[in-house]
Each structure stands twice: as C-alpha cells, then as structure tokens.
Amino acid sequence: MPAAIEITDLHKSYDNTVALRGIDLTIKPGEFYGLLGPNGAGKTTTIGIITGLVKLESGSVSVFGKDIISDYRFTRSKIGVSPQEFTSDWFFSIEKLLIFQAGYYGIPKKAAVPRVEEVMKKFGLYEKRDDKIRFLSGGMKRRFMIAKSLVNDPDILILDEPTAGVDVELRRMLWDYLKELHGKGKTILLTTHYIEEAEKLCERVSIINDGKIVTEGAPEELVRSLGKGSIEVHLTGWQKSHADQWGDITFAYESGDGDSDGKLVFSVDDPGKELPHIVGLVSRNGCHIHEVKIAKSSLEDVFVSLTGRGINE
C-alpha cells in the first residue's frame, strides 16, 4: 500500500525568504504524525503544498500514491484540513456552511444533511446550527473549523495548530476525539506548539526548523536517543574512592551544606530502568541515602538540543 503522504525533496521560497530547504517525509496510512517546530519553521507551508494552497517550487508530493498536482481531485478529496486561522462568513449559518463544504467535495445535499448533523452533534455545535460564525466564541469557532474538515469523511486529517488558544476542557475533548479517529484507521497529520500534545498523541514526529527536518522518530525514541535523563541521589558519607569500581558510569558530585552532605547526579539513558542499579551501587558503599530524584528528559529537551531554542520562542 502506498504511503498516505509522501513528500520528496520539497523546496519553496517566498520573495527573498527560503521557507523549505528540502523536506522529505513519509506518513504511513493510519499513522498519527506530528510536525513540530517554532513559528516560521515551514510547517504551514508544507501543509499548504500538500493541500494545493501553496505552489511548490521543486520536489513532489503524493497522497496514496497519486501526485497532488496531476491528480489533485483525487488527493484533495482524501484530505480534510483544519487551518490555523479561523474562517468567517457574513451570510450563512454554520449548518449551511457545512452543507456547502460537503457539496464542494462532491457530496450532494441529501447525503450531506445527515452527515453534517452527525458532525455538529459530535462537536456540540448542533444547538448553534442557525448561528453565523462571527457570533460563536473562540472555542466554538475551533470546533466549527474541525467539524468542517470532517464533513467530507476524509481518510487523511490535517490539523494545523488545532488546540491553539483552546481551553483545557476542549483540548481534552479534541484529544479524545482524535484518538478515536485514529483508532478508526484515519491518518492524522498534526502541527503543534504543544510538545505535550505531540508526546500524548503522535506515533511519530518530525522536528522541523528553518525549512529542514532536523530529526524524526517516535517521541520516546527521540527522548531516549538524546539520553539525558538523570538520577539525583542526596546522601551522606560519600568518598571519591567509592567510585573506583563503577566503570564508565557518568556522574558528578556536588557537596552540600554539611561536611559530609552532598548529592550525586548520574546521567543515564533511562532513569526509570537504571534506578535500582544506581541505588544499589551507592548503598553498597555504605553511604546513607536521604532522597532520590529522577529527572526524565522530554521531547522539549530534544527540541531545544536540536534547534537551539524553545518551541515557543
């Protein structure tokens, strides 16, 4: 089976700025994929090219094996997009707009009406069906945007910052719903600023910075490859000679307030797994352990170490 989305050597410039410097990406059917990056990294441009809103300069994109330019009707009908910016409309109720949306995707009104009703109910929009977008709250607008991306029952759902500016309750609800869709075999491509969101939802993520993909993998894998989890052992009675037999364990000792007080900081790949071993080593030397702290590195640390800046900077 061909990839849900296959991006090869994608380049794009706007006037004088280079937005994409050769993006390669393969998203498998049914995968939950995250695209992480700071503002201006190239996430929205990449999505724009997949959907046909942005003209590509060189490279190619295919959706389920078909080219997005020569086979645009096929590829676009497979995709539902929820853009970052809210859409508005001055004339029609949200129900009408959703029925129109289905129509643009070739779904006749008869089939669209029940489908739209179902989607509106799912997103708590049914009570507001006769309202115009501009009278909806921010959270309701976001629900509408996502509902709109689903009326054509797409196999691939692309969400550009779906939880930006959304309250905790709605974020939870969206997360649950996205998991449900993923469970039904939909392919989901998500861009986000929230690392936690990517860690919770995505099976694989790419970190994109300055128009290039700097790393790719499962979130746990990326965290592990960074290998900078740590175990802090606060103790009394430490002597340097205790470590003679320890081999190549990386650690540092910091003395504390009292003469014999201090802490050992061990740098390990997987703190949870290494903990019993480390505690065993330290206590075998007759030290008295007061407290043990574990610090796991996160996807955020991976991000910072690869891009040199925080995701929200």
Add this chain to the structure above:
Amino acid sequence: MNWVGFRTLTMREITRFFAVYRQTVIPGLITSGLYIIIFGLTLQRRITAIDGVSYTVYILPGLIMMNVITNAYNNTASSILQMKLLQQMQDMLITPMSNVELSLSFIIGGAVRGFINGILVLLLGISLVGMPVEHPLMVILFLLIVSWAFSSAGLILGILAESWDNIATMVNFFITPLIFLGGVFYSINMLPEFWRSLSLANPIYYVINGLRYAVLNVGDTPFLVSFSAALVMTILFTAIGVGLFHRGYRLKN
C-alpha cells in the same frame, strides 16, 4: 468535472446576494424608479423625442444596462474580495474543484444578479411608462451576455483588489464615468464631433446602444456591431479572469 461542487458554489453565490436583497436588488429598482419619475415629470417636457421615442423611454435601456453592469461587477468583485479577507478563499482553493469550475461559479453568481436586476428594471419600465419591448429574445440574450461580461470583469478586479477601497476606486473612476459617457441619457448624435468620436472608443457605449436597439428598435450603431462588441468583452474578460484565477494570482503563494 465536479458537478456537485460546481452547483453548490454557484448556488451559494446566488443565495448570497438574495440573502441581502435590500443591498443587491432593491436599490437598483429605487434609483431607476426615481430617474423615471423625475425625468418623466420634468425633463421630458423640455426635451423633444429622440429618434421618435419619448425621453423617459429613450433612457430606460441605458438605466437597465447601468444596473446590469454595476450589479454583475459588484457581486463578483465583492464576493471574491470578501472570501479573501475572511480566509474563505483558501478553503475554496483546497477543495477538489478545478480553478475553471471555481471561477465560472463566481461568474455565474454575478451574472445572475446582473440579469435579474436588468429584468426587474425592464419590468419597471414596462409597468410605469409602458415601455415597448420590440425584440424580447434579443433583449434576454443581450442582457445575459452583458451580465456575464461584467461579472467576469468583477472577477478580474476581485482578484486584483486587496481592499474595499480598490473596488470602489474602479467603480468611481472608471465604470461609472464610462456608463454616464456611454450615452445612457443622450444619443451621441447630439454631441459635438470630437466627443462623438471619443464615445466610439467607450465599450459601454456599444452595450447601451445594443440594448436600446433590442428594446426600442432605435440606436446609434447597428445591432450587429453592439452585439460583437459585447461578445468580444465577454470572451476577453472571461479569459483574463479565469486565467488569473487559474494562475492563482494574488490567491495562492
């Protein structure tokens, strides 16, 4: 061809202006009614019949055209600009509809508004002053063509426009003067030689005279000339409008 999509967007464009008929249908009727009443009651007594037609009836085809042109143009131009400003255009551009389907839907929406406005002023003329309609089929065909032509012009300007100001500028500085100088209120035979020749370069002059011939069987130019001029405009504006849309000019990055 995505027929369902094409039909949906076309219907959206038509229902959009009907939803605000107070802004899109009624004003043309009111101003035309005012022209008919005021000119009928005042000027007609002082201006002798032109080509054997009373003055009020003589200007009616021009009033009809004025409504057709401004409504067709405004509908498409403002719909496109509004879609751009409200981020709707990007939603349209990613649907499985071709650029030709999208741009034709917009053109048809504006053409329907122009046509309906034209027919309504025509009916107003018939009911208020008993305007005769000499060649009904010719009238309908001509109104359709001109509605389409200026709706396409609206498509071009909607694509080029970046603010409401741009659209108003085009209307105030080009379209309205061209309409008024196109012989809505006079026959160009009443003009001095220089101005008469200049009028012949105004495309709207042909459109007004074509309709005047179809309605009243009088006109300064042969119908075939007016009809050809309207047809050339239709083809030209449609080609440019659809072409710009297809290239994604000011629509896609």
